[in-house]
Amino acid sequence: MADTATSPETGDEDAGRRDFLALAAGGMGVVGAASFAWPLIDSMNPSAEVLALSTVEVNIDPIAEGQSITIVWQGKPVFIRRRTADEVAAAKKGDGEDLRDPQKDGDRVQNDTWLVMIGLCTHLGCIPLGQKGTDPKGEFGGWFCPCHGSHYDTSGRIRKGPAPTNLPVPPYKFVDDKTILIG
């Protein structure tokens, strides 16, 4: 191409036009390729039937004090714990400590008794132990991640170990006294 565009008989005006044509054609090509690529990429996003599973209703009536259950929401484990008075007190006490990801216990729960959070360690996604009575609960009496040793307190806040943030709280609401809707 170079040998035709720079020959002496070609005026600057022609070269400019040719550059414009090349840019315009190239630009259209990019737009075309992008509009072909987008549906392909978007097809990898969650499909309609996956999105349809975005809420889960949970009956919390059978959960006794000091007991936890794990339910599945969007393919992830969600911890629902009916906390004891001691645990709530420990969580409130933790509000004043030096926290890596400072958050008040009151901001993490809608009702002091019920702690709802996504049970995936914020380090690299393992499920922390602490749901069963026999599980190790870490140095702060909450949850302990066995993969890389992160300790969470009774509010699910990171207290020790490599995890950067607290266990996240999913969107949820109390439908009535016995039922919560997650998602």
Place this chain on the structure above:
Amino acid sequence: MSTAPQWKNPVVRWVDERLPIFTYMDHEYNQFPMPRNLNYFWNFGALASIVLVVMIVTGIMLAMQYTPHVDHAFNSVERIMRDVNYGWLIRYIHMNGASMFFIVVFIHMFRGLYYGSYKAPRELLWMLGVVILLLMMATAFMGYVLPWGQMSYWGATVITNLFSAIPLVGEWIVTLLWGGFAVDNATLNRFFALHYLLPFVLVGVVGAHVVSLHITKSNNPDGIEMKGPQDSVPFHPYFTAKDSVGMGFFLIFFAFFVFFAPNYLGHPDNYIEANALVTPAHIVPEWYFLPFYAILRSITFDVLFIPAKLMGVILMFGSILILFILPWLDTARVRSAKYRPIYKYVFWVFLIDCIVLGWVGAQPAEGTALIIGQIGTFYYFIHFLVVMPVLGKIETPLPLPASIAEPVTGGGGGASAGAAAAKMEKS
């Protein structure tokens, strides 16, 4: 013109001295000499490669959503259509892309037949093309089985049963193909694996086809070799531009089917889930297999000691395999039909024969259609085995131009369209 370029960019130069991809691309797609007289029929090779890329890209996306299991395959395809983001678009592109691929490749092949592109020194180029066609057919057939509709299932049953016609080992081969005693889950699984594999084999053979093309260079409507720079123009910008124009029109044609008639080329029966206990009343393959299907069904009588079933299979495969030896069956020295006063008409008769066979393939195998199919099959082979060898001997070709440049420039450089292009190149 064909000197090695000096790369100004130091990174490009560094890479190029170690792995000459830039020099290669410049040589094969920038400076590469193309005959100056190519018409739009020379677009179809490039179009075929575009369709191949589109098929592979959309196919990979579909494979991410598809489940190759008899219990889930049909539903997973419906899920793609209803739930997956743009799944309907990707599937319709892939589905119609198969038809587009055959449309483009058939035109590409008939181009080769008309202009004698298969003749020396391009025999191997042509034979690689026939391998590509066979791979395409195998891939398309197995892909059609994957949605697990009624046509998928019964198409798979009928086509795999073709192999049972082979004497002695036929039944054993069919069981091996099925991985069972009927088309079932094992069959579906292996068809999916092979449907994913073969396109990449296809890419390899297309690569060989292109390398071979770049050794022999393109044939052209005059069917005479380029004799010097006056007969050629560089690939870029002349054919990048010409191929782009063709691509634009082709993509509009393609998009029309995808958006406005996505199921026109398919069969409604394939939206009924496969049922091993009910055969559809009228089994028809996809349109691109119809002429071959007609040949298969036209043999209703035993030929000497060969049973009708086996003879049908032999002729069906033979109708494609015969293309491998076409370069030697055609005895004419002149390539292009433009300079072959009789072949010019014989070509059209053959093309019409193929279209008639395609029509027959879509009809029930009885009555007039069957007889027309038998005549059409007979002529198909007569064309290759008798007409092509004999015609080359008895036909008196028209005088060939001295060079590619001569008919367009009138020998010296007249003011025709071709000459205008030549001037642009010089100025």
